[in-house]
Amino acid sequence: MSDTQIGWMGVTASLMLVAIAIGLSLWRQLHLTRSLLWSSARAAVQLLLVGFALRLVLDSKASVWWAWLWVVVMIVFAGFTIRSRAKEVPGILLLGTISMLTVVVVSLSVIFGFHIFPMQGRTIVPLAGMMIGNSMTACVLVGRRIVGELSDKRDEVESRLALGLSWSDASQPYVRSALRTALVPQIESTKAVGLVFLPGAMTGLVLAGVDAVNAVTVQLAIMYLILGSVATSVTVMGIGLTRQMFSSDHRMKPIARASH
Amino acid sequence: MLAVMGTAANRVDNGVQLQFDAVSFSAPGGTKLLHRVDLSVDRGAVTVLAGPSGAGKSTLLRLGNRLEVPSEGLVRFKGTDLTALDPQQVRRSVGMIFQRPIPFPGSVRSNLAVADASATDSAFVAVLRRVGLDPTMLDRVADDLSGGEAQRMCIARTLLTQPEVILMDEPTSSLDPENRIGIEDLARELAHEGIGVIWVSHDLSQVQRIADRIEVLIDGRNATPVETLGYLDQETEGEP
Numbered sequence A: 001m002s003d004t005q006i007g008w009m010g011v012t013a014s015l016m017l018v019a020i021a022i023g024l025s026l027w028r029q030l031h032l033t034r035s036l037l038w039s040s041a042r043a044a045v046q047l048l049l050v051g052f053a054l055r056l057v058l059d060s061k062a063s064v065w066w067a068w069l070w071v072v073v074m075i076v077f078a079g080f081t082i083r084s085r086a087k088e089v090p091g092i093l094l095l096g097t098i099s100m101l102t103v104v105v106v107s108l109s110v111i112f113g114f115h116i117f118p119m120q121g122r123t124i125v126p127l128a129g130m131m132i133g134n135s136m137t138a139c140v141l142v143g144r145r146i147v148g149e150l151s152d153k154r155d156e157v158e159s160r161l162a163l164g165l166s167w168s169d170a171s172q173p174y175v176r177s178a179l180r181t182a183l184v185p186q187i188e189s190t191k192a193v194g195l196v197f198l199p200g201a202m203t204g205l206v207l208a209g210v211d212a213v214n215a216v217t218v219q220l221a222i223m224y225l226i227l228g229s230v231a232t233s234v235t236v237m238g239i240g241l242t243r244q245m246f247s248s249d250h251r252m253k254p255i256a257r258a259s260h
Numbered sequence B: 001m002l003a004v005m006g007t008a009a010n011r012v013d014n015g016v017q018l019q020f021d022a023v024s025f026s027a028p029g030g031t032k033l034l035h036r037v038d039l040s041v042d043r044g045a046v047t048v049l050a051g052p053s054g055a056g057k058s059t060l061l062r063l064g065n066r067l068e069v070p071s072e073g074l075v076r077f078k079g080t081d082l083t084a085l086d087p088q089q090v091r092r093s094v095g096m097i098f099q100r101p102i103p104f105p106g107s108v109r110s111n112l113a114v115a116d117a118s119a120t121d122s123a124f125v126a127v128l129r130r131v132g133l134d135p136t137m138l139d140r141v142a143d144d145l146s147g148g149e150a151q152r153m154c155i156a157r158t159l160l161t162q163p164e165v166i167l168m169d170e171p172t173s174s175l176d177p178e179n180r181i182g183i184e185d186l187a188r189e190l191a192h193e194g195i196g197v198i199w200v201s202h203d204l205s206q207v208q209r210i211a212d213r214i215e216v217l218i219d220g221r222n223a224t225p226v227e228t229l230g231y232l233d234q235e236t237e238g239e240p
Helices: A007-027 A033-058 A064-085 A092-113 A121-152 A154-162 A167-192 A200-207 A212-244 B002-011 B057-064 B087-093 B108-115 B121-130 B135-139 B147-159 B177-192 B204-210 B225-238
Strands: B016-026 B032-042 B046-050 B072-077 B094-097 B165-169 B196-200 B213-218
Touching: A007 A033, A033 A064, A033 A121, A064 A092, A064 A121, A092 A121, A092 A212, A121 A154, A121 A167, A121 A212, A154 A167, A167 A212, A200 A212, B016 B057, B016 B196, B032 B046, B032 B057, B032 B072, B032 B196, B032 B213, B046 B057, B046 B177, B046 B204, B057 B094, B057 B165, B057 B196, B087 B094, B094 B147, B108 B121, B108 B135, B108 B147, B121 B135, B121 B147, B147 B177, B165 B177, B177 B196, B177 B204, B213 B225
Parallel strands: B046 B196, B046 B213, B094 B165, B165 B196
Antiparallel strands: B016 B032, B016 B072
């Protein structure tokens, strides 16, 4: 066993930290004991299942198509997750799924087209996972924000429509504000990286014994990938959702107010 | 009241600009808000649309600006069904002024540029003068304008699209008496210049000041002549 393989004993020992969290919850009467136990157990089961499945997919002898199938499942699952987090956004399931698909196609085309990483199961699955994971949150944020902005500013939007503006021109200031809101956290986190926190991929590589500078170059590529992915996904979601909120003759459809 | 209607008949210029033919409209929930309403708007005249709250007056105006589409009947602009015309062009030809002034964020200049991005400052100055605003206020923040100034700016913004009809949905309801009279005079001037104006109002003294024609809506339909007289008499008795 190498010094980065912690084994079942290591995992069991790390449960001490969950026990500390439970102890704190009991001491301060936070009533979070069941949630802590359930989330820890659920994470263990989910990750173990994923680990065994990944072992099959990432096997060097396995066909790369298994990895692509994995990505398709992730995209569909992300679509449903986005819908569950922003039910008030009309047509969010389809829009979310299309956004994730676009992100994967665009970003992986760059990554593999320019040979930044080799196209193998062990790169396809984690890279797609990171892109989808980060983009999913941004998509939910931008979807809710656009619905909120357009319903709050309906008078202004209709005033612009009444002047003969198209749906895209009439909604532009509000959609722009929503897109900025969704992108700023990612930009801020990109700026703070290395100073405030060490990102996960780099930490993982360093723990696995990779040279720190090599780990940094991998992390940089991943961060740029995530930044591009988030920008792509919120743009696709923003344009698609806004289009959906107007009729073909540039009238604003009735919309439910987003609950926050 | 009869004198008002008589005066109206004398002042109306021929030439129907906007016509509502047996127009009905249902809200998304299915509630019928308008039932076979007829109304015509003449060139160079102020047509006042009166009636109690909830009678469907604002809804009718939204149909005229194509912000809504009737579920039955037709709205025609110069004889052509609105749905057969480019909606953006219709909205520029049939302008709309809302009940509350709605300034957009930014300066007065940027507000006017929304209506006509290619217009020069001299065009902006001209339109501000036309609505009785000081042209030096182009750089003022639109949100800082008083209610009366903001409503005049909204009218200026609409005039930049060179409308042939203007739909005014109780445009003075949030203004003080002085500004109210000012906007009424402006509406009359616009009609004098040949624009067809629909003006929604509850205020009978205002109706008497500006109307060329009066149409009363009750429960989403045209009032009968008896109902019209009854409504206007009732309003007159309510006057201080």
